[in-house]
Amino acid sequence: MLDRFRAALRAHPAEAVARVTADCPLLDPEVSGIVVREYLRHRGEADYVSNVDPPTYPDGLDTEVFSAEALERAWREAVRPSDREHVTTFIRDRRNGFRLRNVAHAPDLSAHRWTVDEPPDLDFVRSVYRELSPDGARRFAMRDVLALLDARSELLALNGGIRRNEGLERSRRLDERQLGAAPTLSEGGAPR
Numbered sequence: 001m002l003d004r005f006r007a008a009l010r011a012h013p014a015e016a017v018a019r020v021t022a023d024c025p026l027l028d029p030e031v032s033g034i035v036v037r038e039y040l041r042h043r044g045e046a047d048y049v050s051n052v053d054p055p056t057y058p059d060g061l062d063t064e065v066f067s068a069e070a071l072e073r074a075w076r077e078a079v080r081p082s083d084r085e086h087v088t089t090f091i092r093d094r095r096n097g098f099r100l101r102n103v104a105h106a107p108d109l110s111a112h113r114w115t116v117d118e119p120p121d122l123d124f125v126r127s128v129y130r131e132l133s134p135d136g137a138r139r140f141a142m143r144d145v146l147a148l149l150d151a152r153s154e155l156l157a158l159n160g161g162i163r164r165n166e167g168l169e170r171s172r173r174l175d176e177r178q179l180g181a182a183p184t185l186s187e188g189g190a191p192r
Helices: 002-011 028-044 067-079 083-085 119-132 142-151 153-160 166-179
Strands: 014-017 048-050 063-066 098-100
Touching: 002 014, 002 028, 002 067, 002 083, 014 048, 014 067, 028 063, 028 098, 048 142, 063 067, 119 142, 119 153
Parallel strands: 048 098
Antiparallel strands: 014 063, 048 063
């Protein structure tokens, strides 16, 4: 993935990259806009801004913005397969000296899982769409999903018990087997 991001940036030069992922069908443009604005306000003093380190938004509303220079450096220096696969883990590793900022939400909503990595996640998202936009025409935001979950708390059980960043954890275990000891992960999934 890191190779693809760099290739895209070289084909379409820009000063910064905003990263959202396709496995997040409940992504809220308002939330992403908050992260983008934070990056723009602090671009001279931040290489990377996100809402994931530490996470306080629902998993599935992840937004990251980073400078082209940070991406280029990560592409040149990242050697662990997990850092090359997960695009921003090298940048988020504080030992690498990037200037990081995080957008936090109060209250902490990180226990919510709104991403699609497993079949139960898809069941959850389909249920949300059935309730909020059965025909797919209505746009809705984080606040609408939260109101739905307040009214229909049983929906939370559909994908409960799946840990955040399980794919990254698997990648780090593979790194450990291939390369030796890998760093532990913080709650947000960033290496410590």
